[in-house]
Amino acid sequence: MGRVSDPVNGSGETVPDLYTGEPPIQSAHNTWKAVDEDLARALGRNVHRAWTGQLFIQTADAHQVTLSAPSAFVANKINKHYIDTIARLWAKHDQVDPPRTVSIVSGPRQAARRAPRLDGERPSLVGVPGSRQTGSGRTAPSLLPPVSDVARKRFTLDNFVVGPSNELAFAVARQVINNPVPQYNPIMLHGVNGMGKTHILHAIEAGVKDRDPDRRVRFVSAEDFVAQFVASVRGSGREGMSAFKASLRDVDLLIIDDVHFIADKSASQEELLHTIISLVGAGRQILIASDRHPDTIEKASDRLKSYLSSGLVCKIGPADYDLRLRILDRLIARRREQGHETLAIPQPARDHLAARMNVTPRDLEGAFNQIVAQSQFLGTPITLETVQETLSDSRYMTGQRLTVDRIQRTVCEAFSISLTDMSSKRRARAVARPRQVAMYLSKKLTKRSLPDIGRRFGGRDHTTVMHAVKRITQLRGDDVTFDAQIRAIEETLKG
């Protein structure tokens, strides 16, 4: 396990996390403990011991955590190969909302001390949600339930705001909760990151358990599925494998999140396929989420794709302005319930937030947290001007996230082709036309030059991109149906 360093935040900051009420360094240690365990599973104990297991927490504040490696060599290796996994796991476990960003640096190891005890020597947390008074009169954070319980309480159907883009998913969730006999099986939920898939899945899990405690529910991320599968293949012989299979199949409802993660792992894919076949055959519900339509999960076998699409495929689309506004209202209400009763965001500031943050509910939440934190810590009111100032930070600017890659993925999803087709030499109309659409949109919606765009489509010449732009412009003028289709894609991209 990774070591813990001096529990004092490097910057001396002792501002508590808004969400957990814990000082940043303490919650960073708690999060790291869970991440560290997952890392060992995901990467294998040997790799973990050799690299990521050497990391220790150097500094942490409400927004960022710095992990330190004992040498530049180890830090480089981790930054090159394992940073994505660490960031993903950190986002999964962090009790701070939105999750803090993680960076890896190298530095001399500090004397490894234990994280501070929960019962004393803590900075004052007066007025922070989740804090409590100790017998000595000192304020200490409440003993929090494990993060998964926190998530479960938060990700309920009551907290899910419904609009045209997610009403089907919401209806499906209620149907699964209320009806133990599968109507559609498997159910596949897809939508780009941050749209609320995990929220719905947790809500279903909690809803089913509440309604019928005897219904056996298992929630597993695809990452854990792979880790447990690999461990059972490597480690514990036939018994281990049977236990693994039983843990997934002796259930009434199996929920698997982020299934695209499995795509390039052929043995895990095969196991997933058999799990689906077995559960569907036994009349048990299986619910799967992915960031893309099953047909566009690259490297997934045709058989797996066809099984994933064989029940109900349900998309969560981008939230429109009205939905974003209502999500914002829900966030404000939740904060007030958590004890921040004086929280006030004037309507023009709300409108501005909802109008500008047309990316995903997660981005909206991130901006909201940032604005509230700033106002709380600086003791200043939230106004249209402070919101405008925060949103002028490039991270929150609309359109900055419109990358060629995102355009390609969205177009692939719209036309049900694979991402590799975007750069392939295939000239069949079914592939060439979407490719031209993606080139056209890249030119129209990003600041990339024609040669640059061409390079991102399998090294094509700028004249090919020019031709695509002309062709699609012409087709939009000639064919209203095609024009409407492109407009819909643009709207998806702009939110």
Ligand SMILES: Nc1ncnc2c1ncn2[C@@H]1O[C@H](COP(=O)(O)OP(=O)(O)OP(=O)(O)O)[C@@H](O)[C@H]1O
């Ligand atoms: N309709 C909604 N109402 C309220 N909150 C929402 C809604 N949609 C998303 N959110 C919130 O946005 C955040 C991101 O949602 P979630 O993690 O479920 O996205 P996701 O689609 O699973 O993303 P990823 O693919 O990255 O895992 C969560 O905090 C969730 O509660």
